[in-house]
Amino acid sequence: MSSRSVRFAEIGLLLAGESRRSGGLAPSFRSPPRTSGRDRALRRRADGSVSVAVRLSGRPFVAVVADMIEGTIAANRLEGQVAEDLRRRLWAAVESTQGEVLSAA
16 A cells, blocks of 8 residues: 555646636645645646645544545635536546545545
């Protein structure tokens, strides 16, 4: 089994790709957030790029993935049904390629 940081990177690439295929912005992912005590933080840069920072340590990995997915939704400024549709696509993508990671983590 891969380390948590390797799985984090793999899922980050997967989510960014799925977001891009859906016509959205592909955020970058990093860990940990710069602000202590935060599980997730979003940083928008002047060039239009967005970085989602997620805390890995001391958390169930499924919570990390959930924050990555919610960060992708927030990075794209989605709400309502559009957000729900992308959220479902992102979870389906994770389950189809990383399902064992979520159950074993």
